[in-house]
Amino acid sequence: MKTKLTILLLFIFSITFSQGFREKKEKIKAIKIAYITEQLNLTTDEAQKFWPVYNTFDDKQFEIRHNKMKKIINKFENDGIDSVSEKEAKELINQMEDYEDEMHNLKKKYIKDLLKVLPAKKVIKLKKVEDEFNRKLLKQFRGKRE
Structure with a gap:
């Protein structure tokens, strides 16, 4: 019973945390859109053409950095650099260069x-x-943490 309660609490916490993170991320994105639009003084026509280009780039950049490069970083963190053979290290370097x-x-x-x-x-x-x-x-983030 205690184990089920612990698992349930962890599940609820993880859902709450991820929802809070997503909400904060969306809020930051909205503020960033407003900031860039204002600072660049985008016209309505420019904004309509600009944001799809910007968002496409942002999505692809995220994929490369967080999906592809993270696999390489996780390999080092999970297995440790010492456990990687010289051949595997060279392959990882080649992958990193390809991603760059x-x-x-x-x-x-x-x-x-x-x-x-x-x-x-x-x-x-x-x-x-x-x-x-x-x-x-x-x-702002550093100010809230201190």
């Missing part, structure tokens, strides 16, 4: 796609605006 190449090609395509919907000045400013947003978000 994939990310680089994705970024190049993203820039080309952005230039089709935004003036070059706004494309350059986007990087600055994203960096500012991330710094502010990190600063």
Whole structure:
């Protein structure tokens, strides 16, 4: 009985935590959209064309970083670097290089796609605006933890 109760509580906690995380992630995403739109001074037409390009890039970037690269990182964390053979290490390095190449090609395509919907000045400013947003978000996060 006690085990079932413990499992039930862990299940409820994990659902609550993941829902809270998803809600916070969606809230941050909404704030980021508003921030970028305002800082870039996007027109309605620009915003309609920009956000699908941005979101597609963001999704693909997430896939590479969190799904592909994470597998490599988990291999080191789970098995330990010492348990990996030299051959396996070389294979992992090749995979990492492939993912880095994939990310680089994705970024190049993203820039080309952005230039089709935004003036070059706004494309350059986007990087600055994203960096500012991330710094502010990190600063706020650190402030809450202290």
